[in-house]
Amino acid sequence: MTAADFVLGAQWVFLTYFVGINLGYLSQNVIATMGIRRYLQTAEQFEAEGVFSALDVPVSVVVPAYNESASIISSVKALLQLEYPDFELVVVNDGSTDDTLEKLIEGFSLQPFPEAYRARVECKPVKAIYRSARYRNLRVIDKENGGCKADASNAGINACRYPLVCVVDADSILQPDSLRRIVRPFLEDSTTVAVGGTVRIANGCTVRQGFLEKVGLPSNFLALVQVVEYLRAFLFGRMGWSPINGLLIISGAFGVFHKETMVEVGGFNPRAVGEDMELILRLHRLMKAKRRPYRITFIPDPVCWTDAPETLKDLRSQRVRWQHGLGQCLFMNRSLIFNPRGGAVSWLAIPFYLIFELFGPIIEVAGYVFIIVCAWMGWLSWPEAAIFLALAIGLGILLSTSAIMLEELSFHMYPRTRDLMVLYLVAVIENLGYRQLTAFWRLQGLIRWWRGGQHKWETITRSTSLADN
């Protein structure tokens, strides 16, 4: 093979990848746009009811917490104020080494409670169960440290009493009506087993008493880019898969599950790095194996706001972990790939994730290296390279613009026109450096998965804007 043959072959690989990924994203975009329009047409009518009857399903909200001393009281207080007729709050202290438990005991007048606890899904032993003397719907499970959120969540699931389980991060900021919105698919379709909603970036927003008071954009550049990234990921990344029942992930920050189905599949997997995605894949696998009709649904409503990393170190750690988790989850559930009974999950969603999300970084980083080498060797046709670069950046901007348009069409959470302009500017700038950096980190994550990394509770530095609130 000559150098020219190699270059030509490589060009075709990159071109095929490029066309494939962009066609995929554009298709998701079209499906998501139609889905959101349909959703919004009916949402207002359903929401207008405003009154919930005894037919509404009670929900158990599970809050796994590890060393959350600084924020646990305000988080739990906010969760207790959720607008929902019947819910219980189960906080799980996963053997925190700080004073998380002491703060909970003091803050909510907790008393030891002789609960007949039953371990239906695997988790480390429970040391004690407390019940609040002030809030009848609040219980705290104190357990031995399981080393990860999955183990703590499983202990919470074991203690839940209601048919729906909502798992929420202790640092997630919810809308007061989050539960009401996210439960809607369960009321509309009895085959629904899991529902996720849009997660947004809380950096730059004003938070008061645990609730979002005013939406704003962060001043930190990395957080700002993640605002656009999250819009893309949720508004068409997930909304695009949901209508064909091909959703592969429900964010661990906020998701609601049918409890018995969750128990049936064994709860969260403590060995999985991306326990949220792994659970969804396992749900698909079990339901398809048992040939049961089921729905895993996504609602576009912004129901949960989360703190995004503001430093390169935290962001890198997050992206490496996500990629590691993706690889591990897909490998753990590899029997789904091209499964004859798998439908859209097996034939569309997983192949797309495998080629473009998991192995994508290899092609992307190789592409950058290839361009540098070609330029170095004098093989690069600069005008042609400029055209392809313009196309890559142009399509990136188009996808981001489309996500911003969907946001404006649906929820227009950023009320200032200036914010809209900033988002557009970021949609352009993120293509020049940020995307390349994240591709490199994702490649590192892929290597970490290949080598087999360890899984433990992740901590990120809180953004100042939120801490001040």
Place this chain on the structure above:
Amino acid sequence: MLAWLFDTAYETQVRAALWSTLAAGLATAVLFAYTLGLRFATVIGARRRRHLVARWRGIFATAVLSRADAEGELLPRIRRHQHSNLLEEWNRARDTVEGSAADNLIILADRLGLARTARGLLRSRRLSARLLGVQTLGHLRDADSRAEIAALVASPNTALSITSAVALTEIDAARAVEKLVPLITARRDWPRTRVSRILRKAGSARVSEPLYRAIRSGDDDEKIYLLQFAPLAEAEIVDALCDELIRTTHHPGVLTAALKQVSGHTGVPRLASLARHEAWYVRMQVAKVLGRIGQMEHVSLLASLLDDPEWWVRYRAAQSLVRLPFLGPNALRDLRERQEDRYARDMLEQAMAEAGLA
């Protein structure tokens, strides 16, 4: 650059890339302009709406309080672009009132010609406009639109169909219930909260008979689905129906649904045998029913459920025992100590602690 675009000698890949770049740029520009347009339309729309609300809210409030004002107050001229906002605002006001206040708002709406506007919306291609039209005509109790709205109940669109069902109930509750109850099992896409609200609005006296007939004639799956709405019918009819179902059915789902709805009357059949039913959820419902009945003779049956293999059966049995008014803390403690099974003791202890009796 233009030369490249049309230069046939130039490599196809590159020309395709160049065209695609231009197309992406154009699409981005269009989306950008559309988004800005949306933003400005939202801002202008919100401003117009604020003006309209400021003007009309007071008029609606006055009309609600006084029939004379509803009939005689001088009304501002309505511009065409205000129609939708005005209908929405009127519906909002109408949603909050009943009785004579609602009648007054309907008088005001007649003077404004809202029925004509709403009928026009029924033929709109926009779903939101049709929904607004149906909702308004329902609130207006517009009998002339009944047939047209009844036809929309069959719409495959869930929102349009259920909103039409609500409107029909407002126009003529008795006829609506007769038409809608047989549709409930076929329209599983109708949210149960909405269905229950329709039935509640119609009233238990109107709902009981059609619901009774539908449950009796339905298959097992339909029985289970319809029994959810039983609390919206008259209690005596529900009890009689549930007793009949409990006596005659062997389907665990139907048994559970019937046991769920049965009230605390003493004659519930087959409780002792159902307490040993193979399906744990039937046994759990038996424990709950026994608690609702609250008879001394059932204490031993409830106590026997305390060592059931299923957690929920034990839990409900313990809760029922703790709630029995004639069993005080000492009696409960005695009962707990008498349990040979550790799980039974633990469960009773938990239920007592929950009730503050530990």
